[in-house]
């Protein structure tokens with residue numbers, strides 16, 4: 001649309017007025033508040049924020065005092081400098097949620113990790129002899145004691161453990177795996193791809209639902225270097241099925257002079273049935289059955305930091321430790337310190353559930369969770385207002401991270417639904433926008449907040465007044 005010359009003139013005048021009424025960069029930088037911003041964020045970022053704020057005011061033709069401009073910049077810089085990795089409330093119902101960081105560690109392990117970060121440690125230094133030590137020395141004895149294995153080593157995660165085992169024992173040769181165990185764990189962990197990345201050839205045997213010990217024996221040839229079994233952690237094949245047991249494969253491997261490795265995935269160190277949880281094969285059972293090497297994760301059911309544990313025969317672990325890839329995949333000092341705190345907790349399984357947050361949460365009963373729900377229900381309803389209905393309802397939580405996916409734990413959740421219709425996505429968004437974001441899931445027209453992993457109720461309630469529900 002064309003403007004009359006008079007309108008154009010007036011608008012130019014306005015722009016000039018606003019410009020005159022905005023503080024100059026030099027004046028802003030002399031302000032005491034600017035000095036404190038520069039101290040915190042550095043001159044360059046402060047200047048950039050001020051420039052952007054002034055440009056915005058100019059283009060909106062809005063005036064602004066020095067104080068107002070600096071305050072806006074301070075908010076902007078605070079957002080810019082806030083780390084994006086933050087604590088959240090995991091109310092998804094999945095206790096070991098891979099996207100939310102899996103196992104939470106007990107205080108003792110957390111402070112051991114913090115100490116290792118804060119000051120020098122004897123990470124690879126033998127205090128008795130004054131000579132070089134090995135970082136595995138800090139956990140090897142406990143891992144052997146708890147699994148019955150001869151030796152042990154630790155790496156970045158279980159994917160790294162499987163990669164390292166295959167690369168060390170079977171590079172340029174064949175790894176035999178049943179077709180029923182060509183697992184995808186999620187993300188980018190797929191057994192066939194890990195085997196290929198390790199420089200090995202995959203020799204698939206049997207069928208999806210049935211693999212017999214004779215399939216293993218007839219697959220063994222001059223290029224075979226390793227028999228591998230993978231625990232089907234996140235699925236189950238039911239019906240007309242057959243598989244070779246660890247003991248059968250172990251016996252075959254021994255008779256042919258081949259190593260036998262098991263990727264256990266979660267790898268629990270104690271029988272979970274004692275806590276009323278579904279059974280998983282333990283590491284020591286697998287060693288007893290004859291596996292030469294067993295690999296498992298540190299941050300699944302074990303309840304420790306992200307790590308991959310390899311336990312088994314001393315000569316094989318020795319070969320793994322000589323592989324240059326070991327250096328690339330090794331565990332850092334902080335996680336090693338945390339793991340060294342966690343392992344001794346297994347010496348007394350009776351107290352384990354109180355000491356490991358993950359197990360403690362898995363063990364919470366429906367009655368307990370019902371009470372949590374009753375305590376929160378009215379407070380949440382009050383914070384949300386009359387547009388939302390809040391109820392405590394039965395739900396199912398799961399252990400997660402591929403651990404025992406078939407078995408679900410009966411739980412309770414706070415279910416929130418709109419009194420009329422719609423707006424659920426925005427409600428979920430509002431919960432995620434809180435200072436400690438609350439992560440639930442949308443299920444059957446409700447926002448479902450599973451209460452199993454909610455332990456700090458006070459912190460959860462304290463931030464409810466900050467919910468921004470502009471419907």
Ligand SMILES: *Cc1c(COP(=O)(O)O)cnc(C)c1O
Nearest residue numbers: 157158159185233265266297402
């Ligand atoms: C979880 C899992 C892995 C991957 O372990 P990360 O520690 O996540 O690397 C590998 N194999 C199995 C069977 C698993 O369950």
